[in-house]
Amino acid sequence: MNVIEIDRLTKQYGKARGITDVSFSVKEGEIFGFIGPNGAGKSTTIRTLLSLIYPTSGNAKIFGKDCVKFAPEIKKEIGYLPSEVFYYDNMKVGELLAYSASFYRKDCTRRIKELAEMLDLDLGRKVGDLSLGNKKKVGIVQGMLHEPKLLILDEPTSGLDPLMQQTFFELLREENKKGVTILFSSHILTEVQKLCGRVAIIKEGKIVTVESISTLQENNYKKFRVETSSLPDIAAFQISGIKDLEVNGRNVRFLFKGDLNKIINIFSGLDIVNLWVEEPDLEEIFLHYYEK
Amino acid sequence: MNIYRHELKAYRKSTIIWTFSLIGLTALFLSMFPSISKDAEQFGKLLEGYPEAVRKAIGLELDTFFSFLGFYSYTFLYITLAGAIQAMNLGLSVFSKEMREKTADFLLTKPVTREKVFLSKLLAALTSLLVTNVAFFAASFLISSRITTEDYSGKAFLLISLTLLFIQLIFLALGLFISVFARQLKNITAVSFGTVFGFFLLGMLSSTSGSDGAMRLLSPFKYFDTAYIIRHGEYEWRYILAASIIVLVSAAMGLIIFKKKDIHSV
Numbered sequence: 001m002n003v004i005e006i007d008r009l010t011k012q013y014g015k016a017r018g019i020t021d022v023s024f025s026v027k028e029g030e031i032f033g034f035i036g037p038n039g040a041g042k043s044t045t046i047r048t049l050l051s052l053i054y055p056t057s058g059n060a061k062i063f064g065k066d067c068v069k070f071a072p073e074i075k076k077e078i079g080y081l082p083s084e085v086f087y088y089d090n091m092k093v094g095e096l097l098a099y100s101a102s103f104y105r106k107d108c109t110r111r112i113k114e115l116a117e118m119l120d121l122d123l124g125r126k127v128g129d130l131s132l133g134n135k136k137k138v139g140i141v142q143g144m145l146h147e148p149k150l151l152i153l154d155e156p157t158s159g160l161d162p163l164m165q166q167t168f169f170e171l172l173r174e175e176n177k178k179g180v181t182i183l184f185s186s187h188i189l190t191e192v193q194k195l196c197g198r199v200a201i202i203k204e205g206k207i208v209t210v211e212s213i214s215t216l217q218e219n220n221y222k223k224f225r226v227e228t229s230s231l232p233d234i235a236a237f238q239i240s241g242i243k244d245l246e247v248n249g250r251n252v253r254f255l256f257k258g259d260l261n262k263i264i265n266i267f268s269g270l271d272i273v274n275l276w277v278e279e280p281d282l283e284e285i286f287l288h289y290y291e292k
Numbered sequence: 293m294n295i296y297r298h299e300l301k302a303y304r305k306s307t308i309i310w311t312f313s314l315i316g317l318t319a320l321f322l323s324m325f326p327s328i329s330k331d332a333e334q335f336g337k338l339l340e341g342y343p344e345a346v347r348k349a350i351g352l353e354l355d356t357f358f359s360f361l362g363f364y365s366y367t368f369l370y371i372t373l374a375g376a377i378q379a380m381n382l383g384l385s386v387f388s389k390e391m392r393e394k395t396a397d398f399l400l401t402k403p404v405t406r407e408k409v410f411l412s413k414l415l416a417a418l419t420s421l422l423v424t425n426v427a428f429f430a431a432s433f434l435i436s437s438r439i440t441t442e443d444y445s446g447k448a449f450l451l452i453s454l455t456l457l458f459i460q461l462i463f464l465a466l467g468l469f470i471s472v473f474a475r476q477l478k479n480i481t482a483v484s485f486g487t488v489f490g491f492f493l494l495g496m497l498s499s500t501s502g503s504d505g506a507m508r509l510l511s512p513f514k515y516f517d518t519a520y521i522i523r524h525g526e527y528e529w530r531y532i533l534a535a536s537i538i539v540l541v542s543a544a545m546g547l548i549i550f551k552k553k554d555i556h557s558v
Contacts, residue, residue, distance in 0.1 A: 052552035086394035102294040
């Protein structure tokens with residue numbers, strides 16, 4: 001079952017920004033990454049899902065219901081963490097969370113306590129006095145206190161220190177095990193790689209690809225680096241599939257996509273001192289999509 | 293109800309401050325009445341020296357100035373001026389506050405309809421104004437009973453005092469409308485002072501021209517002619533109607549725009 005279904009969603013404002021024909025679906029129980037550089041349209045898409053802004057054309061469904069028409073109803077089961085958190089500065093953290101909880105018809109006190117403890121958040125402090133990281137924590141608790149079925153996280157890790165990021169990721173994995181679906185937007189690829197099963201890559205308001213992380217890596221180039229005992233014959237490397245060939249004395253680097261036996265054939269004619277074969281990380285794949 | 297309660301709490305401080313300022317202002321004005329009425333003749337001569345246009349502009353009516361109600365309604369003009377600023381500030385901040393402090397994301401991703409958000413906020417603002425008016429009326433009634441032995445019409449006193457609420461409602465609705473319409477209001481006080489004083493000046497101009505037509509309709513401050521109220525013991529219904537239309541139309545337009553509005557991030 002699809003928790004989120006986005007169908008040719010378009011939002012135009014002004015001339016510059018916006019999204020065009022964005023379509024993808026997020027299945028129940030998956031952690032779905034949504035990546036793209038700043039200004040690519042991640043937040044626009046997310047804000048449309050939450051009906052903070054309304055689409056120019058196309059539509060999106062959450063839990064099978066139109067996200068504009070049934071907005072209040074579906075929001076009962078959504079937890080949202082905005083990329084930049086701002087709350088009523090005059091309130092204490094505890095008061096703010098209680099206010100947030102008052103919108104859901106359930107008792108959230110226990111969950112608030114639990115989460116605050118896990119994230120090491122002081123409920124007695126004023127929101128206005130908190131550091132960015134602590135505000136972010138308030139945001140996390142605020143988004144999760146009503147135990148939603150869908151978490152929408154817009155660049156959630158900014159401002160969190162690495163340790164807290166780890167705690168947060170653990171928390172997300174735990175929730176995910178309970179069946180919670182997560183839409184995780186980010187421009188930091190390593191965290192998406194760590195957490196997500198599938199990703200949608202967005203560029204200049206358009207979806208470039210939707211792929212599972214493992215396929216993305218498989219279908220891609222492998223990185224080779226080889227060191228030979230004598231100067232290698234460069235001509236041997238001139239076969240199709242090899243890219244970005246770089247020869248530096250006895251060191252050869254290149255990217256390869258295709259039948260690996262061809263490479264082994266080339267190598268068999270060389271006297272190899274050292275050899276590295278690496279999977280490209282997501283960053284390189286990502287850049288590859290962006291270069292087009 | 294939770295939004296209503298939260299909003300009410302947010303306005304608590306400013307409501308208290310405004311209420312006490314209005315009471316203080318009227319206490320100051322009214323405390324001058326005993327001495328002014330004692331030397332009415334001399335004061336009368338002095339004021340007669342002002343050109344008629346000036347007297348009209350500042351709402352000074354020599355025939356009634358030295359009666360308690362006449363004096364009260366003269367000073368009341370300034371109370372309504374202050375009250376209008378209070379209401380306009382409130383109306384403007386109701387929505388612009390969420391945008392400026394960027395808390396709209398928080399509120400509008402909760403499972404509530406935008407209508408409910410709008411109406412709760414409106415209701416909280418109305419409550420705040422109502423509290424101000426009740427406290428103000430009680431206080432000015434109390435002060436009046438202390439400073440004058442004159443027999444005046446209680447009904448007219450009430451009718452005059454109630455115009456504060458009406459004028460506040462008009463400016464609240466206007467403020468609300470502007471705050472929904474504008475993408476981001478950086479300086480509420482400037483907008484509110486500008487608008488209120490603008491209308492106030494228009495009112496002065498319309499008094500000097502002495503017309504009863506379009507000019508008067510343009511200034512809410514002139515909708516409630518205190519001299520008329522004292523004489524007839526009722527309002528001019530035409531202007532009550534005009535006030536109601538302004539309030540209802542601005543509030544309804546505000547709601548419609550708020551429902552359709554895109555809430556942009558930072």
